[in-house]
Amino acid sequence: MKRRMIYVAATIGLAAVAMAAWTITARAGYESAEYEVIESDGNIEIREYPDLMLAATDSKMDAQGRDGSFMRLFRYISGANEDGQKIPMTTPVFMEGDVGESDVSMGFVMPKEVAAEGVPEPKGDGVKIRKREGGRFAVIRFPGRLDSRVAEEQEAKLREWMKSRGLEGETKAEAAGYDPPFTPGPLRRNEILIRLNDAANTDAES
Template sequence: MSIRIPFMVKLLGLGVLVGLASSGIAEDGYESAEYKVVEKDGNIEIREYPDLMLASTNTDPDARGRDGSFMRLFGYISGANEGEQKIAMTTPVFMEAGQAESEGKMGFVVPKNVVDSGTPEPKSSSVAIRKREGGRFAVIRFPGRMSKELAKENEAKLRTWMESKSLAGEAKAETAGYDAPFTPGPLRRNEVLIRVQQPESVEAPGQ
């Protein structure tokens, strides 16, 4: 029994950590990425985001972190960086689609105090620090266990809403998750985000 209990605890802990990648991490008690709500319509919002720094790694979106992507990022915030610095977990976990369905990027938001003091470089070449450009995003929030089908369904709803508002959006969408895997589906917070394309400014005559 003395051998089995620690093993089971480790196994359970690993399962929880890997599972977090499918929907993010528990929202309560964690620093969340800042944004300003510009417009709200039910479960849809227009938000202004500042620039964010992400610890990022390549991932297969269908793997939901089980391809090692989550653990690479978790290793970075656990001290696998130049300063061997422990970095607090944040919300949300961003998932960005790539050119192919099997390509994508997973990103942890680097806490503001770490950015201000100098974000340490990762020790692993499979983790990179990159800037997520700020700007205006259309966002739809929905519950349930995140899946490709659920994300596509809500992305379609969001694009339909954007069309009704005459808002042009980028072709690619992001997903964001905030909850631990043991959070019941109806209580989960998932989001799809589409960057709003700003109309080009028109110069006045003579300028």
């Protein structure tokens, strides 16, 4: 019996390692939005982001794209645009707005090459192209399923850390998800981002 339990535990462990390796490999297959890490403290970072171009649509935070928002964006990058252009998927998917509320804007980051050459206009309603202004952000990273409750908890932790450092940021936060919906919760990469105001940026650089 003891040997069997060891075998089962080893099998589960190997499966977990294999799933983790698969998740990392899957993420590596996508272009990811660039940023520079200014400061790191455990699972919290201060990052500098450049301007990013997003294809965005209205979404429900708790739906995680099951309200049709994800598919609207997916159809856009699959060719539902004025050029009929297929655009590679990238990470992360940004969700901007009041993270603790249900109504947010879900956005796919446009690849650097597409942004440089000109982002094609969407066909039909529901998808808009807009610029996400670059700047300095406080960011907390965490696993699990992302919903309004989790987002509120992580945002509170991040704001407490910012307060301890004398950093001030915008009242609204963003969420970012890096994994497909079928990725197991413990292997998922989620983030909450708060844009630091100009005074905080100046203080951090001085």
